[in-house]
Amino acid sequence: MIIDEVKQNIIAELGLEKLPREKADEVMTKLEENIQRKVVLEILELLKPEDQKELIKIVEPGNNQNISSFLADKIPMDVVESLIKAISESFVKEFKNSVK
Numbered sequence: 001m002i003i004d005e006v007k008q009n010i011i012a013e014l015g016l017e018k019l020p021r022e023k024a025d026e027v028m029t030k031l032e033e034n035i036q037r038k039v040v041l042e043i044l045e046l047l048k049p050e051d052q053k054e055l056i057k058i059v060e061p062g063n064n065q066n067i068s069s070f071l072a073d074k075i076p077m078d079v080v081e082s083l084i085k086a087i088s089e090s091f092v093k094e095f096k097n098s099v100k
Contacts (some may be wrong), residue, residue: 003081006088007032013092031091038087039080046075 010019010031016024038060044052051074058066071080 003084006085010088010092014095031095035084035088035091038091039083042083042087043075043080046079064099 007028011024011028014027016027019027039057044055047055055067055074056071058070071077
């Protein structure tokens with residue numbers, strides 16, 4: 001669900017390219033999971049109650065293609081991408097502050 005451009009920015013901002021590949025992948029996976037959870041919560045607030053229930057059913061198995069298709073029908077993609085970028089930037093900022 002995380003856009004490649006956003007993912008590359010996270011890697012650069014946090015200097016993950018300097019870590020061993022395995023460790024960088026581990027950190028990135030955890031960040032992606034947290035970002036995805038937050039994005040879903042934010043999107044839920046934008047949806048009608050019946051659409052919220054449907055999205056929750058789709059999210060549970062974790063099929064990103066189904067999630068993307070569902071969201072494309074309900075919310076403009078630029079809104080979703082803006083949410084992903086804003087939430088990612090917030091997570092990066094929090095992460096950097098936590099390691100200082």
